Amino acid sequence: MLHRTRILVVDDNAAIHSDFQRILKVGPQRSSLEEHEAELFGDLDAPMTLPVVELDVELTLAHQGEEGVELVRQARARGEPYAVAFVDFRMPPGIDGVETIHRIFEEDPDVQAVFCTAYTDLSWKEIASRLSQVDRYLILKKPFEPVEVRQMAAALSAKWRHQRERARAHAALLEREAHLRALLDALPQGILRVDRQGRCLEYRPPPGAGGPSAGAVPSSLEELVPAGDAARVLERVRRAIDQGASERTELLFDGDGGDGRRHVDVRITALGDGRPEAILSLTDITELRQRQEEESRLREREIALRAQVEALGALSTPIVPISRRAVVVPLVGEFDARRGEGMRSALLAGIVARGTRTAIIDVTGVPRMDEGMAMELERTAGAVRLLGAEPVLTGLGPDAALQLVALGVSLSGLKTFLTLQEGVAFALRRHKV
Structure with a gap:
């Protein structure tokens, strides 16, 4: 041509x-x-x-x-x-x-x-x-x-x-290198190139991480990683080079100026092409670890709060024995499904522990009766019967009765008394105590 x-x-x-x-x-x-x-x-x-x-x-x-x-x-x-x-x-x-x-x-x-x-x-x-x-x-x-x-x-x-x-190729190479440098500078990760002896050949620190400042290339891993971690990191570097696989570890740096400790995620990748070198990608994950620790603390608080709520629920539904065979469970305040479940569990455990034959559930202190409350009472009465005891409902006033009628809820089969005193008298007569 x-x-x-x-x-x-x-x-x-x-x-x-x-x-x-x-x-x-x-x-x-x-x-x-x-x-x-x-x-x-x-x-x-x-x-x-x-x-x-x-x-x-x-x-x-x-x-x-x-x-x-x-x-x-x-x-x-x-x-x-x-x-x-x-x-x-x-x-x-x-x-x-x-x-x-x-x-x-x-x-x-x-x-x-x-x-x-x-x-x-x-x-x-x-x-x-x-x-x-x-x-x-x-x-x-x-x-x-x-x-x-x-x-x-x-x-x-x-x-x-x-x-x-050659000049055009060189200009294109310089432009490509400039693009790659700009890309690296835009990444949050730091970049480190080392050989299998741990000598540092290139280094760009992750933003905010401890260690040498930007532009300074440490001579070896010992100058970069925290004390005591150099041998572990070098072992992973050599393994990545020998096996051609990626390795991962985490380092903890002491922060400068009272900023606290910095967590750095380290990913090690062999450079390839038979070169005994590896690239270490350093990512500051301090904020991630802080969020995880905060989430862990929140979960612990939630578990403690739930335990406190359950303890308070148990205290709010005490089981009061009135004889060797009869107990009273006075309910006070608003009632929901969780509290009803707690009351039912406590009552059933008490029946088994005491050999109770009559369980009086007093709702005098419940301000209103709704469908949910009625269903909880029905479930509790059924569970009591399965244990061989008789459920008794007391304190159901006129307003509560009208609310149940309006809701179409029937408590048939459940013995009821207007007052707690009447229910207690029934239980005592029954067991002649």
Whole structure:
């Protein structure tokens, strides 16, 4: 594949321009017979034989150094720079070739240059002192061979192209690196690269964590991790490198300035590709641990509060024995399902413990009777019967009775008395105590 090459020739001799046009542009082809004829007898008027190297050249001609410098400036501004500039050494009355190339390099640092000269007033050392970029120019002696010109044009244009490609690749690499750095800086994790001996190769601390400050790279894990944790972390690093697996641990740092301790989650991943190195991702999880501790404290408080509520519930529904076979459970205040369950459990346990045969449930202190309360009474009465005792309900006043009728709740089968005294008298008579 041919690459189009823009070449500039700066020479005050029009004949030299014609030579470059013949050499760098493909001319008419001659037959092999004509070639042999020219070789045997000479053919000064015939077109010059072109070498095998092919070029796709866009040629620009200038007669003076200042003109050539301006052409380079304009071409670079258009985004169509020259790859190679062939510059004559002497171009009176204007600037010489050394000054011309010096100014061209100032306009375009990438262009490759060739001095074309039959003789020079300056030595190589003097030229090099004026043009420090010795790797960007060559010297072509006149009269030059066409193959030399084409070879220089091809080689220098290829060099120019490769340098531009490397520059673009380098710029893309720098941009990619900048993006990755920006991404890393945006992450809350710290990054640490270590080898299997625990030497730190790169380090970016997690925000707010203890240890060395940003920009400082600790020499080893011992300088980074808390005392006593280095051996454990290094063991996990080596295991991750050897097995190619991830490891995880947690470190506890002492906070600076009275900020308290910092919890840091450490994830260890082998770098891969056979390299004996690992990447440690450091995440500050102090807030997470604080929330977990707070949630744990709240659960403990809730459990303690629930126990207190149950204890108070048990105290609010005392079981009062009135004889060896009879007990009274006085209910006072509002009643809900949880309290009803607590009352029922306490009563059934008391019946079993005392061998009770009559359980009097007194609702004189209950301000209102609703469907939920009625259902709790029915459940309690049924459970009492299953234990072989007889449930008795006392203190059910007119308002409560009307509420039950309105709700359609029937307490049939449950012996009731208007007052607690009547219920107690019934139990005593029954057991003749």
